[in-house]
Amino acid sequence: ATEIRLASRPQGTPTLDNFDIVDVEVPRPGQGEALVRNTEISVDPYMRGRMNSAKSYAPPYEVGKVMLGGAVGEVVESGTDAFEPGDLVLHGFGWRSHAVVTAQNARKIDADAAPREAYLGVLGMTGLTAYAGLTDIARFKPGDTVFVSGAAGAVGSVVGQLAKRRGAKRVIGSAGSAEKVRHLIEDLGFDAAFNYKDGPVAKQLEEAAPEGIDVYFDNVGGEHLEAAIDSANLHARFAVCGMISLYNATEPPAAPRNLMQIVGKRLDIHGFLVGDHYDLQPKFVEEVAPLVRSGELKYEETIVEGLRNAPQAFLDLLAGANTGKMLVRV
Ligand code: NDP
16 A cells, blocks of 8 residues: 655745655454545645645644545444445545545445546535535626636636536636636636736736726736736625635745725725635535536536556646646546
């Protein structure tokens, strides 16, 4: 068996030296436990925060310990009535080839309903994040003009498509390459998109949304947030989901500098964590699973082969190499 451990805490942008790849004995499941051979593991931006020692909403990874994260796999041996060999399960013991789970910390998934990878992305944590943020936090309503950053990623791509389907007047996305911009418009049906590396975000957003925005779904923070405040209409709602432009920062950000507009525009700027919104899971699955099955809601996955490549996949995720959900096939 193989596992990937945090070797040291990064300063700024992580490197491969921050990870250890270790060969270990295959664990044996005890009474009430099952052994899972992981097939796919999730690599996610929030893991960057957990590599720091600072206390945050998710506890820091411990140096010398496995990088925990979402995973799917197949039960190969079981000491519990809850699972039988051959069952596919979703659990939180990723970044390793084999995991021991219980009925309390793993759940069966139905691979006939959707491909198992989807339970880590579009029908899993990132899909629910998009759904909860757009509906509950931003209180989206038909006719809204919506701007989403990180739009070609796992969360952003679902936000934009859901907004469009639910009757947005205009959906605008930003992403980090010309190919991603093309993808947003041609494949995902965004009304407008721009490459934030092409020039100032504020100017590009203003051109894409001449009548302003009613909803901003923030995955990026910094200059993007400043631009969204500039373009916000009266009473605009912001669902603040993440600020990936700051995760590797060693200095405080230069933007936003325009927070005073929050007052005059009566902006509703609301941070959220998906972990608080699992009550929405049934509604989310009810709405989104059929769209995924029918192909009406498109989702990309960038799948890296080989558990040993997980550290590189994670570094590549932070650098924008992925379109849609980034996964590692064990
Ligand atoms: P993505 O699939 O969107 O992957 C991350 C993307 O971020 C990269 O592909 C890259 O795309 C973009 N990126 C990296 N650096 C920058 C930068 N400096 N400026 C702008 N974009 C950058 O990841 P997820 O969909 O999983 O997550 C998206 C956001 O949602 C993250 O901020 C994450 O932390 C947050 N999140 C929050 C949750 C919550 O509960 N609040 C739950 C899940 C995710 P590009 O090529 O466009 O630069």
